[in-house]
Amino acid sequence: MSQLRLHLNEHTGGCSPAVLAAIRSLTREDLACYPDYDEVTRACEGWFGVPRGWVQLTNGLDEGLKLVAELAARRSGVSHGSDTGQTRVRHVPDPALIVEPAFEMYAASADAIGLPHRHIPPEPNFRFPLEALLAAISPATPLIFLTDPNNPTGLAIPPGAVERIAIAAPATLVFLDEAYAEYSGRTFIGPALERHRNLIVGRTFAKAFGMAGLRAGALVAHPDTLAPIRRHIPPFNVNVVAARALQAALDDRAYVAASVAAAAESREMVYSWCRQRGIPHWPSEGNFVLMRVGDPTEPVVRGMAGRGILVRDRTTAPGCGGCIRITAGIVDHTRACLAALEDVLASRTN
Numbered sequence: 001m002s003q004l005r006l007h008l009n010e011h012t013g014g015c016s017p018a019v020l021a022a023i024r025s026l027t028r029e030d031l032a033c034y035p036d037y038d039e040v041t042r043a044c045e046g047w048f049g050v051p052r053g054w055v056q057l058t059n060g061l062d063e064g065l066k067l068v069a070e071l072a073a074r075r076s077g078v079s080h081g082s083d084t085g086q087t088r089v090r091h092v093p094d095p096a097l098i099v100e101p102a103f104e105m106y107a108a109s110a111d112a113i114g115l116p117h118r119h120i121p122p123e124p125n126f127r128f129p130l131e132a133l134l135a136a137i138s139p140a141t142p143l144i145f146l147t148d149p150n151n152p153t154g155l156a157i158p159p160g161a162v163e164r165i166a167i168a169a170p171a172t173l174v175f176l177d178e179a180y181a182e183y184s185g186r187t188f189i190g191p192a193l194e195r196h197r198n199l200i201v202g203r204t205f206a207k208a209f210g211m212a213g214l215r216a217g218a219l220v221a222h223p224d225t226l227a228p229i230r231r232h233i234p235p236f237n238v239n240v241v242a243a244r245a246l247q248a249a250l251d252d253r254a255y256v257a258a259s260v261a262a263a264a265e266s267r268e269m270v271y272s273w274c275r276q277r278g279i280p281h282w283p284s285e286g287n288f289v290l291m292r293v294g295d296p297t298e299p300v301v302r303g304m305a306g307r308g309i310l311v312r313d314r315t316t317a318p319g320c321g322g323c324i325r326i327t328a329g330i331v332d333h334t335r336a337c338l339a340a341l342e343d344v345l346a347s348r349t350n
């Protein structure tokens with residue numbers, strides 16, 4: 001029995017058919033050559049509505065946030081690498097700041113490069129801890145990780161907060177992860193990004209585009225901000241299959257729109273199901289919903305897996321005690337998930 005994967009916010013409806021067609025049209029010669037990113041990068045710049053030079057393609061957004069962590073480490077002197085050709089002395093810098101609950105790769109990327117990190121806990125009901133974050137910033141803070149909308153809560157960063165953080169930390173790299181921006185319909189990319197040269201927006205084609213297996217993401221920032229990243233990036237970091245696929249995906253705007261509409265319908269189904277059962281949950285702007293089924297969550301996650309549906313246990317994430325996160329994308333899959341969850345929760349209380 002194949003499992004329904006609702007644990008990683010993947011697009012369980014798959015990618016656009018145009019993507020598969022583009023991949024099938026690749027020739028043996030195409031695969032034998034190093035990729036050229038000119039056309040696909042222009043297509044991305046068009047998609048994001050930015051001038052030439054503002055988009056750097058990455059091997060998934062995971063590579064993008066690792067590149068940003070590496071740049072922060074070089075700038076703070078923790079890494080032996082250099083942007084000037086001179087090797088700097090290793091010392092312990094101020095920590096990178098991570099607003100919790102957060103995507104795990106932020107801490108992993110900082111750890112990989114030896115960048116210490118400090119975690120800002122959420123306020124009650126996941127209110128964005130703006131004052132605590134501002135108070136934690138020092139002139140030597142190398143990097144701040146932000147996510148809008150948040151994963152796993154699906155909640156937005158309040159209006160104006162990103163600007164306040166960027167202004168309060170002018171010497172700090174501010175990484176704004178917008179992995180779910182297609183669903184939220186909100187992005188920092190635009191005139192505001194022009195004003196804040198310390199800000200880098202991260203985007204992915206894994207979620208709303210349904211291409212998680214291909215590995216394609218992007219960093220979007222002022223070219224001066226991207227320049228020191230570009231000096232250290234492997235020249236062929238995105239493979240030719242992903243590059244060609246992405247170009248086709250960007251041409252099929254209707255497919256992304258349909259993904260976004262399906263997620264909106266799925267989320268409403270989840271909310272009303274939760275409301276009827278008195279299960280706390282949070283209004284999400286992504287293709288997923290966090291809900292508090294109560295501890296212990298492990299038997300719930302195991303019970304769901306026994307019914308062929310993978311969901312994500314988030315009980316150990318800050319503020320997320322007793323919570324699971326389920327993908328809410330394709331409506332039929334959401335319906336199947338809620339039916340199984342009904343069953344699992346009923347058998348737990350008996």
Ligand SMILES: *Cc1c(COP(=O)(O)O)cnc(C)c1O
Binds near residue numbers: 009062063177212217
């Ligand atoms: C899925 C996700 C990513 C990773 O995207 P990839 O392109 O698959 O590497 C990054 N950040 C957040 C918040 C995500 O949910």
